[in-house]
Amino acid sequence: MPNTNTLTAETVTTAQIRALRDEAGVAGDLEQVEICDIALGKPDQYRTLDDARELCADAINAGQG
Numbered sequence: 001m002p003n004t005n006t007l008t009a010e011t012v013t014t015a016q017i018r019a020l021r022d023e024a025g026v027a028g029d030l031e032q033v034e035i036c037d038i039a040l041g042k043p044d045q046y047r048t049l050d051d052a053r054e055l056c057a058d059a060i061n062a063g064q065g
Helices: 014-027 030-039 049-063
Strands: none
Touching (some): 030 049
């Protein structure tokens, strides 16, 4: 049964972003780790918090497919 609970920047939780960051770190995906750090509040000159949260939500959604 396909997942119908699509996450967005507004609905993804801090716990979900932390879990994604941990998984990305284990996999060596340093770009995703950096995106998660921004989504968790690390300042960045290129991405906003909302943009980073949306990218994290997209990554989690892709992994649930």
